[in-house]
Amino acid sequence: MPLSDTALRNAKPRNAPYKLYDAEGLFVIVTPAGGKWWRLKYRFGGKEKLLSLGTYPDTGLKEARGKRDEARKLIAQGIDPSAYRKESKAINTAAWQDQGRTxxxxxxxxxxxxxxxxxxxxxxxxxxxxxxxxxxxxxxxxxxxxxxxxxxxxxxxxxxxxxxxxxxxxxxxxxxxxxxxxxxxxxxxxxxxxxxxxLTPVRTKHYAAITSPSDLGHLLKAIDSYHGEPAICHALRILPYVFVRSGELRGATWKEVNFDAAEWVIPPERMKMRRPHIIPLAQQVVRLLHSMRDYSNTRSLIFPSSFSSSRCISDMGLLNALRRMGYGKEQMTVHGFRTTASTLLNEQGYNRDWIEAQLAHAERNAIRDAYNRAEYLPERRRMMQEWADYLDSLCLAHQLQ
The missing domain is CATH 1.10.150.130 (Tyrosine recombinase, N-terminal domain)
Structure with missing residues (x-):
């Protein structure tokens, strides 16, 4: 009796493979794992052979019967369908190779x-x-x-x-x-x-970061007391206030800063998410930027390298400065300032959306993302000034000790 779709759907796996026959050599093998494999049994050149026709339900009953009928036409013409399939595959492969596409x-x-x-x-x-x-x-x-x-x-x-x-x-x-x-x-x-x-799974890496207010105050005092290359010193003093990615700070140019509006707008080509990012500048940051002007002179980069005016300072330069202050790789990293700010701002009860917008994290909803950037700017401006004042209070507390 020929198979039906109902019989195929309802066929359950058993401890050993078994067959369900259709007609004219077509049958399905049901495996213990639940797979259902189409096969065609035929004779060619006096030998019994099997031809694979796909799996159910990807290959339905009607399609399997169509493939069976095509194979039987080849047999009637004296052509072995298994050999025909191999030759066709070889011809197709050769055709692709002839295109010369490496x-x-x-x-x-x-x-x-x-x-x-x-x-x-x-x-x-x-x-x-x-x-x-x-x-x-x-x-x-x-x-x-x-x-x-x-x-x-x-x-x-x-x-x-x-x-x-x-x-x-x-x-x-x-x-x-x-x-x-x-x-x-x-x-x-x-x-x-x-x-x-x-592949071997990747272990999630977390950047070392200071999240204790007391320890952060100690770090800020160390940064404030550090003497080295002016661009490195200024970058390290500004980074805790703005907590952007290292490359975004190091590559900053003067034309990105609007002193009248107290804003720094990073263009999309310099942002990880390929969209402009507005950073409200606290009074402390504005003062530090004005101070940096004395060192960068007429150069377009705010933090030019001492080796080349056309190149910015390196991430390694900032990291080495932290190491000279006594902060090892297990204590603090350049990227860690973002974690520090995120942790402490959340602990202080600031709106999570304000914080995420300031960190320039991706918003899955594009419409909401555009809304957030426009809607949260006044709130972020207040948050960034309060954050800067908070950092100053931590640093001052350690200076008085």
Missing amino acids: FESVAREWFGKKYIAWTPGHQKKILSRLENQLFPYLGGRPFSTLDVADYLAAIQKAEARGAIETAHRLAQLCGQISRYARIVGIAKHDVAAGLTEA
Whole structure:
């Protein structure tokens, strides 16, 4: 009796595989794991053979019967459907190879589509991963011939040397390129999907940060007493007040600062989330910026490097200053000022949305995000001045000790 969709849906797994027959050699194997595999039994050249026709329900009953009928037509013409399938696959693969599209050519094409939306730093980072860690192993290979094992072999070289996070980044990069290739018709399948499942999980890293008011006061006193390169000193004194990302502060230019409005507007190309960010400037920050003008002179950068006026100070310069003050990597980091501010402002009862907006964290709801940026500016302005006054009080308390 031929199969029905109801019988297929209701077929339950058993301890051992079993078969459900349809007609003319078509049947389904039901596995103990619950899989339902279509097979066609036929004879060719005096031998009994099996042809895989897909899985149910991805391949429905009607589609499976259609595939069976196509196979039987080939048999009637003296053609083995299994051999025909292999030959067709080989021809298709050769056709893709004839296009001459290597992994490197496809990756560079993908990069050319995407880079315009990235910061220069991110562009350089992605290109470096491609040229130094993927192209040496995959670059010259025809794209259509690559399979998951090829991608894993390249990615796991980073994993083998202990660079687990880098391996995950490379897996994501391969996945994006493979997905692009499929969408634009360069490849038939996205074979690089899900590569991270085969990698060692990344341990979440937390930046060391001081969250005790007393310890923060001690740090602020140390920063205030620190003597070194003027740009480093001023940057470290300003950073606790504004708690932006290190690169956003170090790359600041004078044209971004509006002294009349007491605002610093970071343009989207310098922001991680690619959107402008308004930072209300407390009186203390305005004074420090005016002081910094005496050192930067006519240069466009607020914190120019002592080695080159066209380059800003480095993140390592700020970090080394903290280390010279006696703060090890387990105590405080440059990025830690963001955690410090977030923790203490939340503890003091400030509105979480104000804090998140000031940290320039991504808002999942784009409409709400635009609303927040406009609506919370007066509240953030008050919060930032009160925060600056609070920091001064902590520093003063330690100076009086």
